[in-house]
Amino acid sequence: MSENIIRISGINPRQCMKCGKCSATCPAFDEMDVHPHQFASMVVEGRVDELLASETLWKCLSCFACVERCPRSVEPAKLIEAVRDCVIRQKGGSYLSPDDIPEKLDSELPQQALMAAFRKYRK
Amino acid sequence: MQKTAGLIKKRALELLADGTVTKVLGWEEGDFIYDVTPAFFDKETIDSLVFSSFCGSNLSKYLIKACKEQTEGKILVFLKPCDTFSFNQLLTEHRIDREKVYVVGVECKGMLDIEKIKALGINGVTKVIDNGESLNIKTIYGEKTCERSEVLLEKCTTCKSKELVVFDEVLGEKAENENSQDRFAQVAALEAMTTEERYAFWQGELSKCIRCNACRNVCPACSCMKCVFDNIQSGVASKSNADTFEEKMFHIIRAFHVAGRCTDCGECSRVCPQGIPLHLLNRKFIKDINELYGDYQAGEEAGSRAPLVNFTFDDAEPSVIHERGNS
Amino acid sequence: MYYIEKAKLSELFSKIAENRSLYLPVKKNGQTNFAHWEEGTEYCDDLKTVKSAKDHFFPQTESLMHFKTEGKKIQINQDKIPDEKTVLFGVRGCDAKSFKILDSVFMSEPQDAFYTARRENSVVITTACSSPDEACFCGVFGVDPADPKADSDVVTWFAGDKLYWEAVSEKGEALTEEIKDVLSSSDEKEVEEEKARISEITKLLPLNNMSLSAFGGDKTDALFNAPQWDKLSEACLGCGSCTFVCPTCQCYDVRDYNGANGIQRYRCWDSCMFSDFTMMAHGTNRPTQKQRFRQRFMHKLVYFPANNNGEFSCVGCGRCVARCPISMNIAKVIKSFGGDK
Amino acid sequence: MQRIGVFVCWCGSNIAATVDVDAVVEAVKNEPGVCFAKNYQYMCSEAGQALIKDAIKEHNLTGIVVCSCSPRMHEATFRKTAEQAGLNPYMVEIANIREHCSWIHKDMKEATEKAVILARAAIAKVNLNAPLQAGESAVTKRALVIGGGIAGLQSAIDIADAGYPVDIVEKSPTIGGKMAQLDKTFPTLDCAACILTPKMVEAAQHPNITLYTYSEVEEVKGFVGNFNVKIKKKARFVDSTKCTGCAVCTAKCPSRKGGNEFNCNLDTRGAVYIPFAQAVPNVATIDTERCIHFKTGKCGICQKVCSAGAIDFEQKDEFIEEKYGAIVVATGFEILDVTKFDEFQYTKHPDVVTSLELERIMNAAGPTKGTLLRMSNKEHPHDIVFIQCVGSRGNTCRDKTYCSKICCMYTAKHAMLIREKYPDVNVHVFYIDVRTPGKNFDEFYRRAVEQYNVDYIKGMVGKVWEKENGRLAVQGVDLISNRRIMLETDMVVLAAAIQPSKGVRNIATMLTASIDTNDFLTEAHPKLRPVESPTAGVFLSGVCQGPKDIPETVSQAGAAAVKVVGLLAKDKLVTNPCTATPNELMCNGCSSCARVCPYGAIDYVEKEVNDHGKREVRRLATVNSALCQGCGACTVACPSGAMDLKGFSNRQIMAEVDAICR
């Protein structure tokens, strides 16, 4: 599973020097249960189940601040995205169902975002 | 052509007369119009100086010896655009002395190959009149004609440049280089073959080699005092192709020794009595160099650093060869 | 006189090849040269092969002996003298004459065993030149391209749709006897017409009337220091193309090749035009290209006749005229010494 | 024909267990040139060497082959042995039948066959060996030190003390380097100026030292023992023989807008300036870029106020050529440009400073006269955040991959000094790792934590921004407690990476000294020759070789000095005899060889040659055998094979190929 994540992300998590800059940068840090800086070592340690269950996957904004700042080219957002992909693949592509949409709709939500969400969370 | 020939003779006379030069290097007329011989002329002998569509030979190499012997005054040399590249390359390698040479650049629209005329079945040629587009050929079997473009020298069909890169003055009308074919097309075609096909091709061609050394001796880049193949001390000396290995060794090493220095003047193929397309070896190196190390034209600029005596830190690894297709 | 239809040439060749190896001009990779005939090989009737026919008797490289070391002992093994029975078809009159010139070098004492064996085992079939070209000047050296009988075993003519066949020596007769099945008898009418036609063309050849009066065995003093050599040799590149295509050049070098399998002693063609020709410990005795150039022509036109009853070592084949990269050749040499007068 | 002896070593069982040494001896006996062959248990032992010596004498051997361990191990040994027996040491070849044979193969038959082939190759080579004589070259007993920082000064003083004249070339107007900008030094906290300025004065006054300040190396030619160096003394437009350093001109100069480099541009200086009060030489320099006179032709106030009449607007650059036996490179370092790290607001907010800027702020001679003040409003700060590893240890395009080594210690120093002087200031240090190896270093850091209550936070700062109250917000993470840290602070100090000075590339090229991907000069051997460049006669001192602190720099500077002294103490240098040599009769002077020579060892001469009786003047390559290191690049560039390498000639290598492929 770890290999899968490494393959999908194209990232070598062993490059991480555990400086924490990703977490220091992350705008969604407080919302997360597993913080960006933990991702690399958890992938290395094979604690994938915890990651798969983590809220963080859905809290990460993919703003790429961590990717931008990471001095070691570990780029946690890509790791998180890879874990997210794994979850989606496991669920058979039904994280987001059309039934969920009405309650999520609000007047300011752009159509684009909806389309993007479907593209991303349904396979 | 006749006009240019007239201009050339006139300028040679003038420059000899006003003392600008003491000697003229040009072409001397032969028995038939196509058999001109490179020759040095002075005031007395200048009459036999000619210029025709068969002046394909590159005169620049003769300057090596001539510059050494020239003690006073300059040598006038007539160089076609492709020859000027060789001239520059010789300057780069300190083989000739720019101060001793007066270069008259002669514009060129491609030189002719008597072999190609004969290959058309035109036999017994005694005279050829170049009308610009077509040729009138007198033979002992009557008059014949053919298109000029059919019988250009191989090197002229793939002319790399009509630019004179070095000269003191220019004669003739500048020709366009529009009809020239891609000079790397044949190389690319060979590259596209399978290894076995290429092997068969070269085996067929190189096995014709008789080691007459004409390719080497005519080559302006082959200006060694003593070639490794003639030097019994070198450990690789050989005089004949007693085994097929020797023909490969000779041609690989010759191409390698001129790699990055070869201006692609095409003389090697022109003079080969067996018609081996030797230029395809040199062009392969030129193509590789252009692709791997950036475009480089030997002789374009005097003093430039040849690619094989140069490098960059991020040059391609030799493994690029192994990664190529067509095995 | 016999004939065979041109269309049936391959029958003739297979017949000849039944008991002997047949060599004839073949076009390969754009160049015509003598090659071994096998079923399917196509005869090429080009006027001239690039290399002359001399290779057949005097190949460019030839192994002479092998040395082998065992411990510190050395063992010498002579190479086998060739015993292949051969037929050479399609030889032009000029090349046929060159064999005679080579014979006087290799078959006079000390006799060259390899050359002699090849020569004795071969039958030479000449073919008249139906379309001589501007570089031909064999007439100057007494060759008749219309009827190359001299120095030949069988003479052939291509005329109309037939190949005419006439044996002119014992060897030729013997061969004819062997293959008579495929030949038909004929009169000489068409051949005579062909001979006349060729003779007419020969008159038009621009180089065919040169005079050799300036040359000969007694002309060393007159020619050696002649001023013409400077100009003539000026552009010479020092390559060996003239030598290697020449049917009469016969110089060779003997070399040793030290391979993993012992040492091979072999000979290979050499050229007096090469800067390392006859290189000796002290250097070369002809250090300039002028000297080397002069040597080649003095040898052909002066030294050779001096030692061979006035026979010139040139047959006027014109190969050097066609092949010299800078268009310098023996015809120009002859002319510059007044040969065109 | 050579008379060759072959000596096959058993190396105890190391070789003999896998290689049938008797069979090897038998097999090589019939090789050309071999007239003696023997095996022995330990060839390198005294008895083994005696065996070789006896054989050389008894059999009149002209060359020997030792089949043994790697030549890297005992080639020198056996060469000496041969020399003792009267044989030229270069007539010895080693066939490596241990590392390259017995140790890697298990099958005895296979290993024995290979050993025989390796021996044959060595025999084939010896057959073509010729005695070689090591050359000699004289040594110029003078050293050049490039860079006048602490590294250069220390090297220069040590060399000068040993009695050799030394010239220091310093590109800025004063010696002292980066250390002069420092306030205090760790771990003793003594003031940098107090320990540095005496050294500067010592160098200036030392009879064996010549200072070339405001000067640069223009050109280096020559080779170890014989360098020819051209030095450019840039025009100061002040006659240094007249200037008394009174500094009146510097005070009166009306062009005051430009930054003061010495104070990291935190304040300004005049166009005519003396970098700092203790500058050596204490001479003013006119900055023509800023000088009104040079820009408009007007002004000239400095000239008017100078009582010594030292101002000379007409002064020209001066060139000095000097010969040296050895060169010490001590070009030091500079601070990484941190403007690319926009998350820390360095370019936007004056209260975000680098550590070197903080040094100046803390220094009594600095822009705030030593009072710790915020640069934005000149107020006393209450909180300071230090961020470590800015630009170090990363692998992205804006980072350096290495650890800058000194930051952990100077940050601890800064934290401690601030807490000592201003106990009211809270100090936070964001770190990834604290690296403090060194004598009293970790104790020093612990003191900062334990005694001075410096708040060390394991984690990085993600971003810094300005709050409405003008203070700075710092968002970081504490990896130990796995929580987000939000701090409000008055100042942020960035421990910026250090990198080699920009000019070093140019100097390395001139010296043909190699540099690594980070532009640090490469040492000849990372462990055994750490202060020597691979280029003979060039030595490395200080940070130009790699990040170091002051004590390390000084000890390395001393080591470099010893190497220089060791070199200058010799009257003659023995040169490697395996050098390239051109065959004059074959050289055509095409320059290919010179273009590939990494040492500039090839030159051309017009020379008359006698080519078998033909005399003519030709352009010929000549090799300076003292410069040539014997790489052989030229031999392949030469198409005619005129250039060959002694000891590794074309014939010799081809003979080896032949022997192997037999």
Added chain:
Amino acid sequence: MPINENKEWKPLIVAFCCNWCSYAGADLAGTSRLSYPAEVKIIKVPCSCRVNPMFILKAFERGADGVIMCGCHPGDCHYSTGNYYARRRMTMLFSMLDYLGIDRQRTRVEWVSAAEGQKFAAVMNDFAKTITELGENVKLGDLRCKKQQD
């Protein structure tokens, strides 16, 4: 001693190693007892830039089935720039051999440092495997050098 007494064909591989890195790397492979085929025979040269294409052709002429050149990693050359020239030269030579239809896998360049004993052995094992699979070199040898089976 006759070489290759047994009939099983084994390739002949010539390795040119620079003195400073690759030769030392080979030494380290030996010291570490990392085996590679005995068919590999090493020739020491001062630097990879000393390797003349003629040496490589010579080896093939003499019956080598594969030729490998090892030098310091680019940037680590003892002579600072030698291997950069070698790199270009070998690229060109290999390209020409390939162009002439000679199996390009028979030639190789590897950069092996003095510390890479492991790599040296791995490279030699791999190269020997490649050459064994390719079989005997028939395209570029001199027939006169073929060993006679007597």
